[in-house]
Amino acid sequence: MRDVAVVGFAQAPAVRETHGTTNGVEMLVPVFHEVLGALGLTKSDIGFWCSGSSDYVAGRAFSFIAAVDAIGAFPPINESHVEADAAWACYEAWVKIQTGEVDVALVYGFGKSSAGKLRRVMTMQLDPYTVAPLWPDSLSVAGLQARAGLDRGAWTEQQMAEVAARSRADAKSNPRAQVKGDVSVEDLLARPYLADPLRRHDCAPITDGAAALVLAAGDRARELAERPAWITGIAHRVDSANLGGRDLTASPSTAGAAKAAGLDHKVDVAELHAPFTHQELVLRGALGLNGSRINPSGGALCGNPMFSAGLIRIGEAARQISSGQADRALAHATSGPALQHNLVCLMEGRD
Amino acid sequence: MAGQLAAVIGTGQTDHTAKRLDVSMGGLCREAIDRALADANVDWPDIDAVVLGKAPDMFEGVMMPELFLADALGAVGKPLLRVHTAGSVGGSTANVAATLVQSGVHRRVLAVAFEKQSESNAMWALSIPTPFTMPVHAGAGGYFAPHVRSYIRRAGAPEHIGAMVAAKDRRNGALNPHAHLKQPDITVESVRASKMLWDPIRYDETCPSSDGACAVVIADEKTAGPGAAWITATAMRTEPTTFAGRDQVNPRAGRDAAAALWKQAGIDDPLTQVDAAEIYVPFSWFEPMWLENLGFTGIGDGWKLTEAGETEIGGQLPVNPSGGVLSSNPIGASGMIRFAEAAMQVMGRAGAHQVPGARVALGHAYGGGSQYFAMWTVSANKPS
Numbered sequence: 001m002r003d004v005a006v007v008g009f010a011q012a013p014a015v016r017e018t019h020g021t022t023n024g025v026e027m028l029v030p031v032f033h034e035v036l037g038a039l040g041l042t043k044s045d046i047g048f049w050c051s052g053s054s055d056y057v058a059g060r061a062f063s064f065i066a067a068v069d070a071i072g073a074f075p076p077i078n079e080s081h082v083e084a085d086a087a088w089a090c091y092e093a094w095v096k097i098q099t100g101e102v103d104v105a106l107v108y109g110f111g112k113s114s115a116g117k118l119r120r121v122m123t124m125q126l127d128p129y130t131v132a133p134l135w136p137d138s139l140s141v142a143g144l145q146a147r148a149g150l151d152r153g154a155w156t157e158q159q160m161a162e163v164a165a166r167s168r169a170d171a172k173s174n175p176r177a178q179v180k181g182d183v184s185v186e187d188l189l190a191r192p193y194l195a196d197p198l199r200r201h202d203c204a205p206i207t208d209g210a211a212a213l214v215l216a217a218g219d220r221a222r223e224l225a226e227r228p229a230w231i232t233g234i235a236h237r238v239d240s241a242n243l244g245g246r247d248l249t250a251s252p253s254t255a256g257a258a259k260a261a262g263l264d265h266k267v268d269v270a271e272l273h274a275p276f277t278h279q280e281l282v283l284r285g286a287l288g289l290n291g292s293r294i295n296p297s298g299g300a301l302c303g304n305p306m307f308s309a310g311l312i313r314i315g316e317a318a319r320q321i322s323s324g325q326a327d328r329a330l331a332h333a334t335s336g337p338a339l340q341h342n343l344v345c346l347m348e349g350r351d
Numbered sequence: 352m353a354g355q356l357a358a359v360i361g362t363g364q365t366d367h368t369a370k371r372l373d374v375s376m377g378g379l380c381r382e383a384i385d386r387a388l389a390d391a392n393v394d395w396p397d398i399d400a401v402v403l404g405k406a407p408d409m410f411e412g413v414m415m416p417e418l419f420l421a422d423a424l425g426a427v428g429k430p431l432l433r434v435h436t437a438g439s440v441g442g443s444t445a446n447v448a449a450t451l452v453q454s455g456v457h458r459r460v461l462a463v464a465f466e467k468q469s470e471s472n473a474m475w476a477l478s479i480p481t482p483f484t485m486p487v488h489a490g491a492g493g494y495f496a497p498h499v500r501s502y503i504r505r506a507g508a509p510e511h512i513g514a515m516v517a518a519k520d521r522r523n524g525a526l527n528p529h530a531h532l533k534q535p536d537i538t539v540e541s542v543r544a545s546k547m548l549w550d551p552i553r554y555d556e557t558c559p560s561s562d563g564a565c566a567v568v569i570a571d572e573k574t575a576g577p578g579a580a581w582i583t584a585t586a587m588r589t590e591p592t593t594f595a596g597r598d599q600v601n602p603r604a605g606r607d608a609a610a611a612l613w614k615q616a617g618i619d620d621p622l623t624q625v626d627a628a629e630i631y632v633p634f635s636w637f638e639p640m641w642l643e644n645l646g647f648t649g650i651g652d653g654w655k656l657t658e659a660g661e662t663e664i665g666g667q668l669p670v671n672p673s674g675g676v677l678s679s680n681p682i683g684a685s686g687m688i689r690f691a692e693a694a695m696q697v698m699g700r701a702g703a704h705q706v707p708g709a710r711v712a713l714g715h716a717y718g719g720g721s722q723y724f725a726m727w728t729v730s731a732n733k734p735s
Binding site: 022023049055056059061062064066069075077078079083084101121122124126127128235238239241253256337340341 | 375376409412416417419427431434437443446451454470482588597604607722
């Protein structure tokens with residue numbers, strides 16, 4: 001395997017609504033400007049581009065094609081797209097660099113959740129023949145998962161509120177966060193249910209956003225970054241889509257991805273893509289995280305731009321390494337209802 | 352060729368038709384997958400990862416269908432990657448699957464692409480008005496017709512060329528058991544007598560709308576035995592839909608991708624070194640247009656190759672011996688069918704539409720407003 005590192009990262013502010021179009025161009029232009037500018041690169045230095053987005057969130061077919069207008073893709077670029085969180089685009093770009101064909105890749109993701117009714121849009125991810133016609137929305141599906149854990153004694157509403165309170169406190173130091181501040185667990189638990197047993201603080205906010213990340217191989221990475229975040233392993237796995245056919249309180253695909261990525265040591269910091277408080281508890285269990293700092297950025301509970309929130313976890317974890325605050329970091333991304341599809345990326349700093 | 356060697360060891364296709372009412376999306380994919388696994392002589396435990404491609408989710412009305420299909424695709428517990436690059440997606444999906452082997456990450460990868468257009472309404476899915484984009488409201492044919500007319504004018508091509516392509520591809524399709532349209536008795540005259548849809552494109556010069564799926568198994572050097580189709584080059588290029596000065600008759604993204612492809616494959620004279628080409632031709636006139644864009648002929652000369660009959664089976668460069676997109680068009684799968692058919696040709700497994708002695712073949716796909724290109728070359732000869 002070639003040595004590949006995250007050398008640059010930028011993200012748009014996580015906000016409830018932007019005035020831009022659904023193709024992400026208005027959000028992406030400043031993000032590209034920031035990430036390329038910081039590295040002293042131009043678009044012609046990029047050997048491969050890969051993006052992640054969703055036509056359903058955009059409310060139109062082929063929204064990712066219009067997004068390449070943000071690049072100014074002429075002369076033509078070597079490019080691909082995943083209809084998934086851009087963390088999977090990052091995986092595809094990492095694979096591309098591994099072939100030796102290219103040395104530098106730029107990965108980006110975008111989504112304008114405010115354009116539609118996100119809870120209902122996400123229903124369209126469910127089995128179209130047997131489940132989606134019943135219209136369970138994304139909060140209802142997550143609520144089933146939370147309830148399964150509560151009934152089993154796997155977690156408590158108190159523990160869920162503790163995740164929310166810690167996340168919001170940590171987000172105070174994140175200028176890009178949408179939700180932040182000091183709240184007490186007691187106050188949170190006194191609030192009404194949004195989708196029993198989920199309260200508002202248990203659910204990620206609806207967010208418009210975008211992000212871009214640059215990967216580089218070997219010496220190119222060392223030229224571009226003072227302390228590259230070297231990817232020591234990256235892998236992903238998927239679980240069954242049958243909500244009644246799997247244990248919703250566990251995440252075998254996360255555990256499988258972590259094993260395939262080579263997680264065998266304690267990490268200093270972990271950025272977990274958990275859009276619901278109880279999902280952080282599931283993920284911590286699947287990853288066996290003890291004593292690691294979790295989501296210093298505040299995580300997805302403090303800003304959940306669809307289709308870039310997972311990529312942002314990789315970028316935030318890489319930042320912890322490049323800034324010298326961590327030597328070993330784990331980033332996780334999820335896709336699909338109730339943590340169906342999961343990706344784990346392990347990174348380290350080398351001095 | 353960058354990275355480790357990779358080869359196609361098996362392909363599978365569904366029977367393509369307007370409405371597959373007998374199968375679900377999962378069933379459709381499985382029909383292609385089961386055939387590909389059998390053709391490759393591998394079983395589920397041999398597959399390390401699954402890559403799924405299809406065109407817009409709105410064509411079936413399911414957001415990210417790879418998620419609900421995970422079980423049907425045999426992907427549970429494995430990596431499942433979804434690719435979407437518009438109409439070129441079937442080709443891009445095969446290329447991404449190839450990189451998973453070429454990178455050394457996996458040994459055997461299953462790539463699947465499908466479209467079950469009858470589940471929803473493709474015209475509606477493509478008709479949503481968007482800011483800053485001129486609405487065509489005339490379907491793909493209405494979008495591409497001006498490019499075709501422009502090509503005819505620039506190249507000085509005679510009017511019957513498009514009909515020649517259509518008649519040839521439909522006759523070839525009659526040799527292909529999976530083809531949606533089989534018209535062994537079609538003639539240039541009958542095509543020219545068919546209804547004008549988008550001048551100069553006639554009804555018989557347009558692709559059908561199909562349900563269908565295609566799968567390929569790509570394996571590493573250790574797995575691939577005799578008879579494999581070695582992947583000797585892959586290329587993908589993208590350019591924006593519209594900007595001042597864009598050449599939509601001969602897009603630079605296609606030219607750049609082809610140049611990169613031939614270089615990687617070690618081909619300096621494609622017309623003599625390629626034995627069969629599966630080119631994405633949804634409207635007949637795109638055959639001569641892409642022959643030029645791909646560098647098989649000089650500018651303005653593509654139609655001459657077609658007119659001379661050199662793109663028929665038995666000609667200098669058989670183009671679309673399978674019948675091509677003009678005979679079957681399950682959009683998300685159409686690109687992968689081109690790639691799979693190219694592999695079938697060099698594996699000698701193309702049956703009645705086999706090009707005798709084919710050793711090197713091209714698979715080509717394009718999408719969007721002629722701005723997304725994906726291609727590969729495969730060879731019966733193992734690269735040294």
